[in-house]
Amino acid sequence: MHSPKFGSITNKHMIIDFRSDTVTRPTPAMLEAMMKATVGDDVFGEDPAVNELEQTAATLFGKEAALFCPSGTMTNQIAIKCHTQPGDEVICDADAHIYQYEGGGIAANSGASVKLLPGDRGRINALQVEQAIQPDDVHRPRTSLVCVENTSNRGGGSCYDFEELKKIKQVCDNNGLPFHIDGARLFNALVAKNETPRPYGELFDSISICLSKSLGCPVGSLLLGDARFIKKAKRVRKLFGGGMRQVGYLAAAGIYALQHHIERLSEDHEHAKMIGAALQTQTYVERVMPVETNIVIFETKETSAKDLVALLKDQSILAYAIAPTKVRLVLHLDITKEMVTRTIQILENLKSA
Incomplete structure (x- = not known):
């Protein structure tokens, strides 16, 4: 060449x-908010800033609860472990972050296999999902979860059409499958498509949103779901070593980002x-x-x-x-x-x- x-x-x-939107540093105003944070021990559920961040995010999407974690990889991996059993199979696009960039975590953390679909710039469709669901056969893994990524990293920041997501959701409902979204850059999709968070909260059983990418926080991601799911997720977070103590200084950055860095x-x-x-x-x-x-x-x-x-x-x-x-x-x-x-x-x- x-x-x-x-x-x-x-x-x-x-x-x-x-190289990435993860390289950003806190703005002076974000740093000021971090320094003024009131903190406590989050493992005991006593950090006011973390509690506020989790409630703010959950309310934004119309979900019952949220869980603050160190990384988007952790929120995705917690969700997968909560939704699957060892030997199950997860459906996702071949370029999905959960498969390409999370260190083989689906296999290592959940003991699950993956059904990879050749999507359009990282986006799969309802027909593909329907055809990928395994039959009830002891020779086959049990399909137990469908995951999508919005926006798609390897798809060049491509956005799903919400109507297609609704069709995939219908396939999931028809087959009793939970629906998870890796929304590391979901706010980019919402802004680009002129959409709002709440319909996504209604559609997905679990949502991962990253604070340390486009929103400019130094650390952190959130996992959203119903109260029962988040209770289970908190146990898995502990298992993964993700329990943090006076982490409200970082949560305060997340609160600031949700208030000032979306538009x-x-x-x-x-x-x-x-x-x-x-x-x-x-x-x-x-x-x-x-x-x-x-x-x-x-x-x-x-x-x-x-x-x-x-x-x-x-x-x-x-x-x-x-x-x-x-x-x-x-x-x-x-x-x-x-x-x-x-x-x-x-x-x-x-x-x-």
Whole structure:
């Protein structure tokens, strides 16, 4: 493969980090809220900030309860363990985070297998789910859970159509299956689709939402469900070593994010579309996946993703190679309009060698 080269670009001192929306740091206002938090021992259920965060999130989605956890991987893995028994099978897209990026946790934590479906940019449909459900046969694993991811990370931040989710829910109900959503970036989908949280609360048996991605918190995710489910989930969290003590300092960041960082996600989406449009016309780009939210994924031509990422790093732009010819850029609250403009300038000055 040929490697592109840069034209003459100056001002290399400014680091622009597109590797993930997990790289954000608390804003001054968020830090202030964290410092002022009233805390207690959360394992005893005595941390006021955690209790407020959990109740705020549960109310937002119309669920009975929520559970604050260190990571989105933990909230997903807790949900899967609560919904399954060893030997069961989980239905999800082949690119789902629960399968691709959670360390084999479905097998290790729950003893379950996975039925992988070839979706459309990370999105599966009701017919696929219906056809994937195992028959009642002792030779087969027992289908016990359906999981979707919204937005889809490897799908380039793609969003589900809510009507399709309703159809999948109907298949789940017809077959007695719980329905879980990995909503690590669910707020991005809600903003992009001009939707509200409560219908999602009504549709899903369990919901995982991440605070440390687009919402800009330093740590934390929430698992939502009915009271009985969350009681079970709290026991599993303890089993996984996820019980935390005076964690209200982090919960306060989550409260602040839910109050102040949701509407601004549209800025990230607009910035992502600007970069996606710039990439469309570059000779070293084979294809840009449709940009719906804050993720831009493009396929390289005549160079490897690894080489392109290395060249971008030389220009103080950090990106992520997610496949041999695929590069991912993720927009977030630490990326300014100036950074977007500079990034586009650099991308447009790349020339094929």
